[in-house]
Amino acid sequence: MALKLEISGLKKIYTGAAPGDAVQVFEGIDCIVEKGQFFTLVGPSGCGKTTLLRMIAGLEPITAGNILLNGERLNDCNENIGLVFQEYALFPWRKLLSNIEVGLEIKGVPARERQAEAMTYVEAFGLKGFENRYPKELSGGMKQRVAIARALIANPQVVLMDEPFGSLDSQNRDKMQNFLLKIWGERKDTILFVTHNVDEAVYLSDRIAVMSPRPSKILNIFDINLKHPRDRTSLEANRIRRDILELLDLAE
Amino acid sequence: MKQTYTAVILIALMVIAGNGYSSETLNQPIRMAYLQSDIHHLALWVALEKGIFKENGANVEVKGVFKAGPEIMTAFAAGELDMAYVGEAPSTTAVANKAARAVVVSQVNTEGSALVVAKNTTGINNLSDLRGKTVAVPGHSTVQDFLLRRALRENGIDLKQVNIIVLKPPEMIGALRTGQIDAFIAWEPYPSKADTLSVGRNMATSKEMWPGHPCCVLISDHGFLVGHPEDVKAVVKSHVQATDYIHRNPDEAVKIGVKYTGMDETTVRQAMQNVHYTYELSIQGEKEYVQFLSELGYIHLDDPDKFVDYFINPDILKGILPQ
Amino acid sequence: MIWKRLLPPVVLLLVWQGLSASGIIPAYKLPSPVAVAAGLADLIQTGMPPGHLLHVHIYYSLQRVLWGYALALLTAIPLGLLMGWSHTIRGLIEPLVEMIRPIPPLAWIPIAILWFGIGSKSAAFIIFLGAFFPILLNTISGVHSIDPVLIEAARVLNASRRFIFLKVLVPGAIPSILTGMRIGIGIGWMTLVAAEFTGVKQGYGLGYMIMTARDIQRSDEIIAGMLVIGIIGLGIDACLKTVERQTIKWR
Numbered sequence: 001m002a003l004k005l006e007i008s009g010l011k012k013i014y015t016g017a018a019p020g021d022a023v024q025v026f027e028g029i030d031c032i033v034e035k036g037q038f039f040t041l042v043g044p045s046g047c048g049k050t051t052l053l054r055m056i057a058g059l060e061p062i063t064a065g066n067i068l069l070n071g072e073r074l075n076d077c078n079e080n081i082g083l084v085f086q087e088y089a090l091f092p093w094r095k096l097l098s099n100i101e102v103g104l105e106i107k108g109v110p111a112r113e114r115q116a117e118a119m120t121y122v123e124a125f126g127l128k129g130f131e132n133r134y135p136k137e138l139s140g141g142m143k144q145r146v147a148i149a150r151a152l153i154a155n156p157q158v159v160l161m162d163e164p165f166g167s168l169d170s171q172n173r174d175k176m177q178n179f180l181l182k183i184w185g186e187r188k189d190t191i192l193f194v195t196h197n198v199d200e201a202v203y204l205s206d207r208i209a210v211m212s213p214r215p216s217k218i219l220n221i222f223d224i225n226l227k228h229p230r231d232r233t234s235l236e237a238n239r240i241r242r243d244i245l246e247l248l249d250l251a252e
Numbered sequence: 253m254k255q256t257y258t259a260v261i262l263i264a265l266m267v268i269a270g271n272g273y274s275s276e277t278l279n280q281p282i283r284m285a286y287l288q289s290d291i292h293h294l295a296l297w298v299a300l301e302k303g304i305f306k307e308n309g310a311n312v313e314v315k316g317v318f319k320a321g322p323e324i325m326t327a328f329a330a331g332e333l334d335m336a337y338v339g340e341a342p343s344t345t346a347v348a349n350k351a352a353r354a355v356v357v358s359q360v361n362t363e364g365s366a367l368v369v370a371k372n373t374t375g376i377n378n379l380s381d382l383r384g385k386t387v388a389v390p391g392h393s394t395v396q397d398f399l400l401r402r403a404l405r406e407n408g409i410d411l412k413q414v415n416i417i418v419l420k421p422p423e424m425i426g427a428l429r430t431g432q433i434d435a436f437i438a439w440e441p442y443p444s445k446a447d448t449l450s451v452g453r454n455m456a457t458s459k460e461m462w463p464g465h466p467c468c469v470l471i472s473d474h475g476f477l478v479g480h481p482e483d484v485k486a487v488v489k490s491h492v493q494a495t496d497y498i499h500r501n502p503d504e505a506v507k508i509g510v511k512y513t514g515m516d517e518t519t520v521r522q523a524m525q526n527v528h529y530t531y532e533l534s535i536q537g538e539k540e541y542v543q544f545l546s547e548l549g550y551i552h553l554d555d556p557d558k559f560v561d562y563f564i565n566p567d568i569l570k571g572i573l574p575q
Numbered sequence: 576m577i578w579k580r581l582l583p584p585v586v587l588l589l590v591w592q593g594l595s596a597s598g599i600i601p602a603y604k605l606p607s608p609v610a611v612a613a614g615l616a617d618l619i620q621t622g623m624p625p626g627h628l629l630h631v632h633i634y635y636s637l638q639r640v641l642w643g644y645a646l647a648l649l650t651a652i653p654l655g656l657l658m659g660w661s662h663t664i665r666g667l668i669e670p671l672v673e674m675i676r677p678i679p680p681l682a683w684i685p686i687a688i689l690w691f692g693i694g695s696k697s698a699a700f701i702i703f704l705g706a707f708f709p710i711l712l713n714t715i716s717g718v719h720s721i722d723p724v725l726i727e728a729a730r731v732l733n734a735s736r737r738f739i740f741l742k743v744l745v746p747g748a749i750p751s752i753l754t755g756m757r758i759g760i761g762i763g764w765m766t767l768v769a770a771e772f773t774g775v776k777q778g779y780g781l782g783y784m785i786m787t788a789r790d791i792q793r794s795d796e797i798i799a800g801m802l803v804i805g806i807i808g809l810g811i812d813a814c815l816k817t818v819e820r821q822t823i824k825w826r
Contacts, residue, residue, distance in 0.1 A: 057731050058730070058731070059727055059730065059731065077730045077731055077733055078733055079732075079733040081731070082731065082732075083728075083731040085724060085727075085728060087724055089722075089724045089725055089727070089728040090728075091725060091728070091743070091746070092825050092826070093746040093747070093749070093825045094746075094825075102729075102732060103732045105742075106729075106732050106733060106734045106735075106738055107733075134824065134825040135825070136825060136826070150732075154732060154733075257586070260583070260586050260587055260590055261590075263587075263590075264590045264594060320790075322789065322790040322791070322792065325792055326789070326792070329603045329604075329792065330604075342790070345790075345791050345792060346792040349791060349792045349793055350602065350603065351603050351792030351793075351794065352603065352792070386776065391790045392624055392787045392790040392791060393790050393791050394790075412626075415776065415777075415778070416778070417693070417775070417776055417778060418783075418786070418787075418790075419693070423688075427693060430689075430692070432692045432693050432694075432776075433693075548624075548625060549621060549624075549625030549626075550624075550625070550791045551791075
């Protein structure tokens with residue numbers, strides 16, 4: 001079966017201390033991500049897009065519904081799903097190279113092999129010369145590149161990204177977006193991307209799912225058929241952006 | 253920088269003020285001390301119980317009960333005591349090392365200690381058997397420490413061959429019982445107690461080790477003697493009378509001994525038999541102490557004889573006893 | 576500038592010497608710095624008790640501290656990691672720990688002597704008790720201080736529980752553990768001297784040395800001994816600080 005991530009009827013409820021405290025995050029999410037797609041979720045803060053990612057990654061329990069990868073149910077962490085955290089989450093006591101190779105270390109790959117593999121990422125991601133630095137010595141953009149390398153080195157089938165460029169300034173964000181597109185163009189990973197920045201979504205994605213506020217559901221899924229490299233200022237891009245923003249406004 | 257200097261000067265001023273303060277008030281009681289459960293100090297207890305101090309017009313207050321002689325000397329150094337019953341060795345050491353200014357005004361007892369070994373041990377019968385063994389003494393520069401080393405030396409035994417450790421006498425019996433020490437030397441009634449508990453037996457009494465050796469003395473702070481000679485005289489007179497009382501009324505004395513040591517009558521009676529209560533000063537014995545302490549390196553005196561002259565003051569006794 | 580930091584102690588010494596020399600502070604209450612220095616020379620050359628030299632006392636005391644401290648490290652760190660990691664284990668052990676912790680190590684001396692006899696073992700036990708609790712508590716807090724997102728990052732990479740424990744919890748807790756180790760050795764060294772006051776069989780140890788000086792009323796040697804203890808304590812702390820700095824370069 002070709003790679004497919006299928007989410008159907010997904011519900012998430014956080015129970016509170018008292019009966020009336022329960023929070024229903026979403027009330028029925030359905031979507032399908034196909035192999036090699038760059039699929040983005042946009043929505044207002046609190047709509048649960050991060051929660052959704054975390055459920056797919058196995059970090060949050062599912063209240064109801066299914067998450068299927070190639071027809072098999074997911075309900076825990078597994079090596080087929082990778083996650084890039086918004087806060088990078090690099091291990092501060094490990095040097096840069098060591099952070100990248102962690103995924104292979106967990107798989108039991110011998111040291112020399114995994115170091116060599118990690119070095120290819122170092123070179124491809126423009127991190128040469130910094131292999132022996134600690135995360136505290138790296139800039140935000142570099143840290144995010146390391147985080148992405150760490151997720152990709154284990155070759156997961158689907159890569160989840162939770163607002164990875166949210167804490168960067170706009171210049172670095174643009175650079176990182178282009179960097180990500182370049183990597184994706186070479187590797188053709190399947191990416192499920194979360195952001196609240198509509199511009200970013202339009203610039204990067206094949207498909208954009210727009211979520212409503214809590215308790216959220218998917219309002220609409222847009223297909224973006226623009227070729228890369230995209231022109232942020234093109235009429236087509238602007239039109240899509242406007243449509244998405246209108247949809248978000250209406251939902252408020 | 254300024255703050256540091258100010259702080260230092262303030263501290264200096266406080267120290268000066270603290271030392272300058274003198275608590276000179278009239279009609280203060282005579283602050284005395286003795287050693288806990290030391291049957292040698294029976295005369296003091298008799299004088300207290302039988303009102304002998306009151307008869308002689310001495311207002312005595314027992315300021316402290318101490319665990320070992322050196323601690324009493326520290327209290328003297330701190331100005332906390334006026335007079336005390338204490339071992340001659342620790343008092344000699346303290347005064348020779350200029351830690352306290354005190355003088356001996358009367359003898360309290362001679363003899364009265366013993367070297368105790370475990371009850372069932374067969375291997376230790378004389379001093380040379382102590383080679384390689386562990387012996388406990390109540391403290392460095394106590395009479396007992398001195399007795400042991402003197403006896404070992406007299407028998408040609410190298411001090412390095414005996415492991416001498418310091419324990420407080422109450423702990424000695426327990427340590428002997430559990431085999432952590434092979435022997436101890438302490439003042440009565442601890443040797444007798446070890447015997448009645450069937451934990452230990454005397455290998456040698458201090459009388460056997462050095463007949464007539466001086467043990468405890470009655471000392472007075474030098475400044476106190478100069479400032480309150482009448483008080484000192486009253487105390488010494490009481491001590492003489494109490495000592496006579498012990499010889500004349502042994503049973504009554506035993507009762508008092510039981511009260512102050514908390515031990516049973518058999519133990520106290522047995523202990524008292526090993527002690528020679530006397531007020532006669534032993535100057536020769538003191539000279540031996542001084543010499544031995546110098547050899548051990550505990551004290552350094554330029555003129556030992558001059559020291560003994562100063563340290564032992566026979567005048568008060570002379571004024572009380574008939575010629 | 577180093578001289579700036581040395582100036583206050585030097586000034587203090589001069590004032591002290593002045594107060595002593597002028598007789599405002601009598602010698603028997605507090606010996607002058609010069610007397611203390613002479614006392615230190617005595618401790619080094621003649622020893623207290625005479626024949627027992629200072630450097631041998633130091634050797635014995637350090638040995639006892641090392642044993643007690645090593646035991647504390649070997650027990651408190653693993654236990655602390657486990658208690659930080661598992662709520663169940665923590666719930667079981669914590670009440671016992673909280674009950675024993677407030678008891679001052681010195682109060683254990685009579686029991687220590689009953690269990691281990693007079694000598695180095697009971698002294699090492701007292702030191703062990705002093706060092707154990709700061710190390711334990713800091714280890715637990717070290718585990719708790721780890722950013723939970725780091726554990727999630729490991730989980731998402733499909734790490735086993737063993738990997739998370741050894742490769743995330745332990746490295747993450749190390750800064751706190753090192754803090755606990757520094758506090759622990761400080762307390763251990765402090766309790767050593769008092770633990771040695773009550774009978775050490777071989778007749779060696781800094782506490783024993785000071786007690787003997789006290790018996791013989793040599794206050795100059797008592798203070799010199801105290802200074803030695805303080806300086807050694809300082810030295811040990813400096814060593815650990817260096818270890819700390821080298822190990823946590825990533826902070």
